[in-house]
Amino acid sequence: MMDVLALLGHGFAVAGTPQNLFFCLVGALCGTLIGVLPGLGPVATISLLLPATYALDPVGAIIMLSGIYYGAQYGGSTTAILMNIPGESTSVVTAIDGHRLAQQGRAGEALAVAAIGSFFAGCVGSLVIALAGPPLAGVAQKFESPDYFSLMLLGLVSAVVLANGSVFRAVAMILLGLLLGLVGSDINSGLTRMTFGFLQLSDGVNFVAIAMGMFGVAEVVSNLESKGEKKAQIAQISSIWPSLKILLLTKFAVLRGTLIGIAFGILPGGGATVASFSAYALEKKVARDPSRFGKGAIEGVAAPEAANNAAAQTSFVPLLTLGIPTSATMALMIGALTLHGIAPGPMVITRQPDLFWGLIASMFIGNLMLVIINLPMIGLWVKLLNIPYRMLFLVILVISAIGVYSVNNSAFDVYLTLAFGLLGYILRKLDAEPAPLLMGFVLGPPMEENVRRSLIISQGDFMVFVQRPISLVLLLAALALLISVALPFIRKRRVEVFKDEAAN
Amino acid sequence: MKTKLGLLAGLVILASTSLASAQADWPRKAVTLIVPYAPGGYTDAVGRITARYLEKALATSVVVENRAGAGGIIGTAYVAKAPPDGYTLCVCSVGATSVAPVAQKTDYDPKKDLRPISIVSTIPQTVIVGKSLPITSIPELIAYAKANPGKLNYGSSGAGGLMHYSVALFQVRTGTRMTHVPFKGGAPATAAVVSGEVQISFTNMTDALPQMEANTVRAIAVTSVERSPYAPNLPTVAEAGNLKGYSAESWNGIIAPAGTPEPIIKKISDALAKMVDDADVKKSMAAAGATGVFTTPAEFAKRIDDELAQWAVLVKEMKDGK
Numbered sequence: 089m090m091d092v093l094a095l096l097g098h099g100f101a102v103a104g105t106p107q108n109l110f111f112c113l114v115g116a117l118c119g120t121l122i123g124v125l126p127g128l129g130p131v132a133t134i135s136l137l138l139p140a141t142y143a144l145d146p147v148g149a150i151i152m153l154s155g156i157y158y159g160a161q162y163g164g165s166t167t168a169i170l171m172n173i174p175g176e177s178t179s180v181v182t183a184i185d186g187h188r189l190a191q192q193g194r195a196g197e198a199l200a201v202a203a204i205g206s207f208f209a210g211c212v213g214s215l216v217i218a219l220a221g222p223p224l225a226g227v228a229q230k231f232e233s234p235d236y237f238s239l240m241l242l243g244l245v246s247a248v249v250l251a252n253g254s255v256f257r258a259v260a261m262i263l264l265g266l267l268l269g270l271v272g273s274d275i276n277s278g279l280t281r282m283t284f285g286f287l288q289l290s291d292g293v294n295f296v297a298i299a300m301g302m303f304g305v306a307e308v309v310s311n312l313e314s315k316g317e318k319k320a321q322i323a324q325i326s327s328i329w330p331s332l333k334i335l336l337l338t339k340f341a342v343l344r345g346t347l348i349g350i351a352f353g354i355l356p357g358g359g360a361t362v363a364s365f366s367a368y369a370l371e372k373k374v375a376r377d378p379s380r381f382g383k384g385a386i387e388g389v390a391a392p393e394a395a396n397n398a399a400a401q402t403s404f405v406p407l408l409t410l411g412i413p414t415s416a417t418m419a420l421m422i423g424a425l426t427l428h429g430i431a432p433g434p435m436v437i438t439r440q441p442d443l444f445w446g447l448i449a450s451m452f453i454g455n456l457m458l459v460i461i462n463l464p465m466i467g468l469w470v471k472l473l474n475i476p477y478r479m480l481f482l483v484i485l486v487i488s489a490i491g492v493y494s495v496n497n498s499a500f501d502v503y504l505t506l507a508f509g510l511l512g513y514i515l516r517k518l519d520a521e522p523a524p525l526l527m528g529f530v531l532g533p534p535m536e537e538n539v540r541r542s543l544i545i546s547q548g549d550f551m552v553f554v555q556r557p558i559s560l561v562l563l564l565a566a567l568a569l570l571i572s573v574a575l576p577f578i579r580k581r582r583v584e585v586f587k588d589e590a591a592n
Numbered sequence: 593m594k595t596k597l598g599l600l601a602g603l604v605i606l607a608s609t610s611l612a613s614a615q616a617d618w619p620r621k622a623v624t625l626i627v628p629y630a631p632g633g634y635t636d637a638v639g640r641i642t643a644r645y646l647e648k649a650l651a652t653s654v655v656v657e658n659r660a661g662a663g664g665i666i667g668t669a670y671v672a673k674a675p676p677d678g679y680t681l682c683v684c685s686v687g688a689t690s691v692a693p694v695a696q697k698t699d700y701d702p703k704k705d706l707r708p709i710s711i712v713s714t715i716p717q718t719v720i721v722g723k724s725l726p727i728t729s730i731p732e733l734i735a736y737a738k739a740n741p742g743k744l745n746y747g748s749s750g751a752g753g754l755m756h757y758s759v760a761l762f763q764v765r766t767g768t769r770m771t772h773v774p775f776k777g778g779a780p781a782t783a784a785v786v787s788g789e790v791q792i793s794f795t796n797m798t799d800a801l802p803q804m805e806a807n808t809v810r811a812i813a814v815t816s817v818e819r820s821p822y823a824p825n826l827p828t829v830a831e832a833g834n835l836k837g838y839s840a841e842s843w844n845g846i847i848a849p850a851g852t853p854e855p856i857i858k859k860i861s862d863a864l865a866k867m868v869d870d871a872d873v874k875k876s877m878a879a880a881g882a883t884g885v886f887t888t889p890a891e892f893a894k895r896i897d898d899e900l901a902q903w904a905v906l907v908k909e910m911k912d913g914k
Contacts, residue, residue: 278751
């Protein structure tokens with residue numbers, strides 16, 4: 089415990105440098121901005137900014153990118169409450185009761201509870217990373233190739249189980265991602281494969297091109313397609329500061345939401361959206377009078393907002409300790425770390441203490457910044473909704489083209505981005521989520537590398553995957569997850585959760 | 593006719609003087625230094641140290657441009673095809689210059705298309721073995737490998753890289769056989785020796801040093817021709833194993849496109865000759881784990897020729913062996 093405090097102190101020294109404070113602020117501002125704007129999500133924004141972080145040092149880059157992620161959780165609730173337009177999928181449930189409260193003239197209360205609940209959950213979530221990270225990484229250091237393979241398999245299986253919508257489509261997207269990951273050089277022979285003679289593909293498809301194309305460009309295109317911009321009624325904001333009574337009323341809701349968020353953030357494939365839905369459902373269940381929900385129950389704002397922010401923080405745990413992304417955003421973070429020459433995994437905590445502890449400390453600072461950004465300055469963010477999207481998207485496209493070119497000074501990558509933008513748009517039309525594709529693309533190459541290395545060392549004996557205890561446990565967990573998705577009870581619940589979301 | 597000839601002669605003279613003056617006032621604009629690897633890596637660090645020094649020495653700006661991909665082949669090919677006017681140079685490395693052209697298809701012939709100027713830094717490889725193995729020297733390694741053919745696993749940074757070929761060469765020269773386990777990069781291969789997943793690796797000194805200090809692996813030799821100042825107690829593989837001429841050393845050197853005018857080559861070479869003694873450069877090189885080096889263009893060219901010959905023999909033997 090003392091160790092953790094000392095290391096956290098070191099982290100605050102790293103995060104507290106003027107430079108890193110600045111990146112933290114930029115991340116928090118960017119996150120709030122895109123959180124407020126319904127068209128742009130954190131995945132698209134982080135993929136667009138990925139090349140720009142190239143010029144920064146890795147600590148500053150990750151601090152900024154993660155600030156965007158949890159900042160969006162704050163910003164998303166603002167429009168959800170005031171205008172019934174959830175800026176992010178994670179604040180869809182917030183809109184249900186939040187907007188009702190706003191209509192009753194209690195917008196200020198709802199906003200304050202959302203921000204303070206998020207702040208509390210964010211701080212607890214960061215503390216969880218600090219406490220759980222090092223022991224988990226200690227376990228992970230015992231990992232050898234077969235264990236890594238089984239871990240990644242578990243990651244892919246849970247990505248399917250917890251993905252939105254059709255299981256069939258999620259599997260198809262993962263397979264497509266795995267196929268894309270095969271392009272490049274064969275690890276054992278060094279020969280190129282599936283490069284169609286393009287030397288530029290011999291190191292594999294550029295991650296930034298895929299991410300920007302599938303998320304950035306495709307999102308811009310589909311946003312432009314929806315005609316007529318929504319001009320929603322903006323509710324008036326009354327007093328921002330909630331009375332002590334309301335804060336006390338919501339303290340258990342915030343606590344429950346935080347715990348749910350922490351659990352879902354750590355689970356692969358879970359993430360902030362599912363966490364906020366589950367937190368809302370739980371509040372409804374434990375409430376003495378469930379009929380208040382949907383008519384302006386303050387707990388219906390407090391719990392999901394706490395949950396989505398806690399999950400946003402704790403989803404960094406598997407990333408930083410095991411190198412496993414639990415969501416598309418975390419897959420992008422892996423890309424960002426790799427761009428800076430840092431292999432995500434158990435070594436990060438010991439080899440890059442500045443990065444690990446600096447990031448955690450920056451989360452505390454960033455959450456505090458966000459409360460300040462979001463509460464007193466709320467009017468400013470609401471005004472932003474008047475910017476016409478046509479202009480915004482033009483700027484985004486130009487910046488992303490420059491960005492992707494600058495990574496390798498390669499025009500080929502710009503064409504590649506366009507091609508993936510087109511593919512991403514088509515997949516959207518087919519209701520196929522691009523997130524599992526990105527997971528497959530990120531996890532595929534290391535999975536292949538580890539399975540082949542395991543087999544070289546075991547001299548072709550497949551039993552190596554069940555002989556090692558760590559690997560066996562992970563494989564059994566993957567199997568259990570697969571069985572659970574087949575069970576009717578869970579399948580029904582899963583559909584329900586996402587039907588709720590679709591209905592909103 | 594006569595006037596036409598005269599005119600032509602005049603033009604030729606004019607052209608040659610303008611060419612000569614172009615060489616004399618080189619550099620008149622910014623020089624681009626291509627780094628054929630991603631920013632943040634080792635070659636990138638050496639490239640940026642060199643660029644910073646050349647900016648002062650040549651009194652012009654030197655812009656570092658990363659053109660990464662295909663193990664350095666993309667950036668090296670770009671420089672091989674660049675106009676030979678002294679404004680495009682490369683911080684090339686041993687892999688794309690001396691190994692790749694004999695091991696795979698490249699768009700350039702290092703002997704014809706590249707003009708070496710000077711090696712600026714070298715890193716030897718260190719032979720490290722897992723602590724659980726009863727091996728403390730190169731002769732013991734040879735004996736152990738001979739007694740257990742194919743049983744020792746060695747980690748490399750990937751197929752076709754120097755960490756792979758240096759062991760392949762060692763096996764050919766000693767008549768031993770070990771199993772190749774490729775990793776993605778030298779650092780994970782080194783970590784695998786620490787964890788015991790593989791038993792041995794010929795790994796970069798930069799990756800090996802921290803583990804040697806932490807006493808998590810046993811270092812038994814270096815692969816360079818001479819001993820390394822970073823670990824003077826370690827013998828070279830050549831002296832310990834009685835393998836004359838065995839050399840596998842990672843270098844970075846400044847290379848221009850073939851056909852770059854001699855006066856420009858000389859100007860750069862003179863600047864690099866002074867760079868090796870610069871105190872700031874020495875400090876930054878040491879921080880990157882490198883040793884600053886200077887060679888004349890002729891020495892550098894001969895080194896590449898020798899390496900190409902050495903790896904060509906190896907690649908042929910590896911192919912025949914299959």
